[in-house]
Amino acid sequence: MLYVVVEEHSGILLNIYRCLTGDGYKIVSNQFGKRAGDNKTFVKLEIENGTLPLPPELEGKLLNISGCEDILYQEPTAETGETANASGSSHSNEQLKEKVAQVAKEIVANFSNVGPVVNNFTQSFQGTNNSSIVFMLGHQVGAMIYKKDYALGKPLKLEKALKRMLSQAISSFGKVSCNDRMISIDNSIFCNTANPNSRCDFTKGFMTGFLHQSPTTKEAKVENISCRCQGQMSCSFEFR
Numbered sequence: 001m002l003y004v005v006v007e008e009h010s011g012i013l014l015n016i017y018r019c020l021t022g023d024g025y026k027i028v029s030n031q032f033g034k035r036a037g038d039n040k041t042f043v044k045l046e047i048e049n050g051t052l053p054l055p056p057e058l059e060g061k062l063l064n065i066s067g068c069e070d071i072l073y074q075e076p077t078a079e080t081g082e083t084a085n086a087s088g089s090s091h092s093n094e095q096l097k098e099k100v101a102q103v104a105k106e107i108v109a110n111f112s113n114v115g116p117v118v119n120n121f122t123q124s125f126q127g128t129n130n131s132s133i134v135f136m137l138g139h140q141v142g143a144m145i146y147k148k149d150y151a152l153g154k155p156l157k158l159e160k161a162l163k164r165m166l167s168q169a170i171s172s173f174g175k176v177s178c179n180d181r182m183i184s185i186d187n188s189i190f191c192n193t194a195n196p197n198s199r200c201d202f203t204k205g206f207m208t209g210f211l212h213q214s215p216t217t218k219e220a221k222v223e224n225i226s227c228r229c230q231g232q233m234s235c236s237f238e239f240r
């Protein structure tokens with residue numbers, strides 16, 4: 001069973017449905033409830049198609065919906081601040097979201113220094129399942145960079161958006177090459193075998209957030225097909 005803690009507002013359920021069904025999940029039923037103790041609203045979702053726990057990218061996407069506060073796989077009980085949430089950390093999700101938003105702003109303000117800031121952020125969650133948090137950070141930064149530097153002009157179709165905009169936006173991440181619907185990054189500053197906890201999460205989040213800002217690529221799917229952390233030559237991504 002999937003439980004999403006939400007701020008009460010109309011339309012949120014629709015957004016949650018869109019997000020899950022877009023990734024092939026089939027929801028059989030939904031039921032709103034109140035968490036004992038703090039009276040927070042949650043929605044209980046019965047899933048027929050698709051596995052739980054959700055993959056980190058999907059958790060990240062759900063948490064990016066305005067009003068979605070936490071994802072749980074057991075009936076929510078009163079928040080103590082110490083219970084592990086979807087991120088596996090002891091931060092409450094609201095604090096976490098604030099932190100992510102703050103770090104995202106910091107990165108955008110000084111984008112040439114993105115590497116150390118992201119790596120510090122990732123390391124501050126070391127030992128926990130930080131994939132979805134780092135993805136969420138990348139997603140926000142990607143969206144902000146698109147709005148700041150690329151939103152003017154005619155929206156480009158996927159292949160052109162990859163070549164003319166996204167490749168340029170991530171040029172400080174490593175040596176970027178783009179071919180048709182594929183992007184490879186040699187020597188990604190976020191990924192190396194010396195740090196097995198590093199992964200392409202930030203880059204993948206960035207690409208997703210960036211592309212989803214444009215009407216022509218808002219449905220684009222990003223797949224991480226290789227990563228230097230796993231000993232491969234480069235970090236590469238396929239888009240559809």
Ligand SMILES: [Zn+2]
Binds near residue numbers: 199
């Ligand atoms: Zn990688």
